[in-house]
Amino acid sequence: MKKIAVFASGNGSNFQAIIDEIEKGGLVAEIAALVTDNPACFAVERAQHHNIPVFSVVPKNYSSKEEYEKDIAFFLIEKNVSLIVLAGYMRLIGNVLLSAFYNRIINIHPALLPAFPGKNSIQQAYQYGVKIFGVTVHYVDAGIDTGKIIAQECFKADGTETLQEIERKIHCIEYQLYSKVIKQIL
Numbered sequence: 001m002k003k004i005a006v007f008a009s010g011n012g013s014n015f016q017a018i019i020d021e022i023e024k025g026g027l028v029a030e031i032a033a034l035v036t037d038n039p040a041c042f043a044v045e046r047a048q049h050h051n052i053p054v055f056s057v058v059p060k061n062y063s064s065k066e067e068y069e070k071d072i073a074f075f076l077i078e079k080n081v082s083l084i085v086l087a088g089y090m091r092l093i094g095n096v097l098l099s100a101f102y103n104r105i106i107n108i109h110p111a112l113l114p115a116f117p118g119k120n121s122i123q124q125a126y127q128y129g130v131k132i133f134g135v136t137v138h139y140v141d142a143g144i145d146t147g148k149i150i151a152q153e154c155f156k157a158d159g160t161e162t163l164q165e166i167e168r169k170i171h172c173i174e175y176q177l178y179s180k181v182i183k184q185i186l
Ligand code: GRF
Pocket: 008, 010, 011, 012, 013, 014, 015, 087, 088, 089, 108, 109, 110, 174
């Protein structure tokens, strides 16, 4: 069975959606590890609840980003991981991981890239008054949400939704789309 590693720094609801899809049998894969830069995040609790190994790497314990990423790369290669799935991982991926996992790192972003890259994209799009919201899954490169787009899904806002309603709809799309794309890639 193909092995994936999920990287998360926070809540981990996308991580949870992937776990659920695997447990339901909709996605045939094994999550070899949750990798986190934030050992106190809720994603860690989710992993523990499902007996998924957690690899916590705190950047301040390393002399450089290269050393930090080498530690992650050795761990993932040892575990025979085929694909790195970023799900709310709040760090830029550097050269060590990009070359060790060339074209094998993907990210999900809650906007229709190339519009609204970076943080707080849903809020920014909402304040901008966009009429079509969406989600993007893309390959990861050295930039902020700049890699080649793999899949997008969108919906039309009727203009009466609150920000929270838009956020809910976007997250629902994310939960479906990410597993679908992972399945295609694997
Ligand atoms: C998601 O909206 C994802 O698109 C973005 O970060 C958020 C992570 O949420 N990259 P969660 O931690 O999966 O709940």
